[in-house]
Amino acid sequence: MIRSDINPFDSESGNRYLAFREMRGVAPAxxxxxxxxxxxxxxxxxxxxxxxxxFVGSFGDIGQAAEEDTIMAAIPEPRHGKIRKLFNSALAYNHASQVEPFVRRYAAGRIDDTLACATRDGEVEIMETYARRIPSAVIAEVLGIPNxxxxxxxRWSDEVLVLQGEEDRVNEPIWSLxxxxxxxxxxxxxxxVDSEDPPNxxxxxxxxxxxEGERxxxxxxxxxxxxxIIAGNETTRNLIGNVIRRLAEDPSRYQQVREDRSLVPTLVEETLRVDSPVQLLARTCTQDVEIDGVQIKKGDRVLHSLASANRDESVYSDPEEFRLDRPKPRDHVAFGAGPHICPGAFLARMETEVAVETLLDRVAExxxxxxxxxxxxxxxxxLGPRTLRVILTPA
Structure with a gap:
């Protein structure tokens, strides 16, 4: 196995994409x-x-936590498949088309507040007033919790993620944090549970x-x-922030998309590829396996770099370039791949597209x-901006 000095956990490394490219040129792992x-x-x-x-989606000790204390991504097969069916059955009621009217109303209110918060010169910190709030509101709406x-x-999501990053707490159930x-x-x-007529x-x-008779x-x-709540907040907030940054850093791109709204879905997909909000997925190997010629042993900790995979020059032409004319814009692994692909991908896409469309409607530049x-x-x-200061010109 080839050893590398790169630190994949360094979120502030400006050289990581260059390092990823060098690593891809040497070996797959x-x-x-x-x-x-x-x-x-x-x-x-x-x-x-x-x-x-x-593989199991965790860096904790395999099988240490009880199933009911384990997030879905970390439950091994075949139990994961059954739990996912339960989850998907519940989530199916919240198809994007059913939630979208709420998202449009909420985003319109938030952009009004964002413009009201801007300075006389139009400057505003748009993560706090806009991008950060939409995912929280959508999750509350889906779960049925007061907004x-x-x-x-x-706040809770941010605090839990900090605690989960502490090495001595990696095996703790999420509810204990x-x-x-x-x-x-x-x-x-x-x-x-206590209600005779609970909300739908x-x-x-x-x-x-x-x-199969199981609850x-x-x-x-x-x-x-x-x-x-945590996954929906963190990933979608980062995605919305990344899309806004891509538009704000190139005013001509903003005008191009504003004049041709059919580009909005491609804009979102290209941002997912180039600025993957989830940079890597951690897995623990549960049995000896070979992946693309690489021997991985039971118990090995594996980091699947979505950020590197989405810039693979063997897959994409001009992989480092941000392009709105890229063919097959959904051809990326930003939401994972296979049976365990992110079940909320449709919500994240819809929220982000609505957030962008609302911005384009109300902001001229x-x-x-x-x-x-x-x-x-x-x-x-x-990967996403913690803060993002922009200049807005109302339409």
């Missing part, structure tokens, strides 16, 4: 600090993510849906609900604020 295997070529990443019987807690959702967050979701679950929302459906326990509903310096999200596996 490299050993990095800590002994993890860093997978860099798209073929190898796809093979690994599709080999769901050979007066959306600021708490964003944040008592305030856990208590609130437990109250929401209990309210539905996702928490209720997670409690009631059956697959989720209340503890499992707690775990999966908290995971949905947008540019980065003078002196703005890239301020990245500190979460090691994510």
């Amino acid at each position: 490299h050993e990095v600090d800590g002994g993890q295997l860093f997978i860099v070529r798209q073929k190898a990443v796809e093979e690994g993510l599709k080999s769901v019987g050979s 007066d807690r959306i600021d708490d959702f964003a 944040h008592p305030e967050f856990t208590r609130y979701i437990e109250e929401q679950i209990q309210m539905r 929302d996702m928490i209720t459906r997670l409690l009631q849906v059956e697959v 989720l326990s209340q503890r499992a509903v707690l775990t999966q609900s908290m995971f949905l 947008m540019a980065l604020a003078p002196g703005y310096v890239w301020d990245p999200n500190p979460v090691f596996w994510a």
Whole structure:
């Protein structure tokens, strides 16, 4: 196995894409600090993510936590498939077309507030006033939780992610990390359990849906609900922020998309590829396996680099270039691959497209604020702006 000195957890490394390219040119997998295997070529990443019987989505000890305390991505097959069916059955009620009217109303209100918060010169920190709030509101709507807690959702999500990054807490159930967050979701679950006529929302459906005569326990509903809130907040917030940054850094691109709204989906997909909001997926190998010629042993910790795979020169022409004319714009692995692909991808796409369309409707021109310096999200596996100061000219 080839050893590399690159630190894949360094979210502020301006050289990582160059390093990824060099690594791809040498081998599909490299050993990095800590002994993890860093997978860099798209073929190898796809093979690994599709080999769901050979990997579990966790860096914790395999099988240490009870199933009801384990987020869906970390439950091994074949149980993962059954739990995912329950989850998908509940999520299916919230098809994008059903949630979209709410998202459009909410985004319109948030862009009004964003413009109102701008200085006389039109400068505003758009992550706080716009990009950060939309995912929290959508998750609250889907789960059936009052939207007066959306600021708490964003705060709780950030705090849990910081705690999860501590090495000595990697095996802890998600609900044990944040008592305030856990208590609130437990109250929401209990309210539905006690009600003779519970609301028709996702928490209720997670409690009631059956697959092969089996239901989720209340503890499992707690775990999966908290995971949905955290994952939906973090990844979609980063995606919206990355798209806005791509538009603001090139005012001519903003005008191009504003004049041709059919480019919005391609804009979102190209941002997913070039600025993957989830940079890597951690897996633990559950049995000896070969991926793209690389021998991986049971117990090995594996990092599938979505960021590297999405810039693989063997797959894309001009992979480092941001292009709105790229053929097959959805041909990327930003949401993963195979049976465990992100179940909320349709929501993330819809939220981001609506956020962009609302911005285009209400803002005639947008540019980065003078002196703005890239301020990245500190979460090691994510990519997105923590803050993003822009100049807005109302339409």
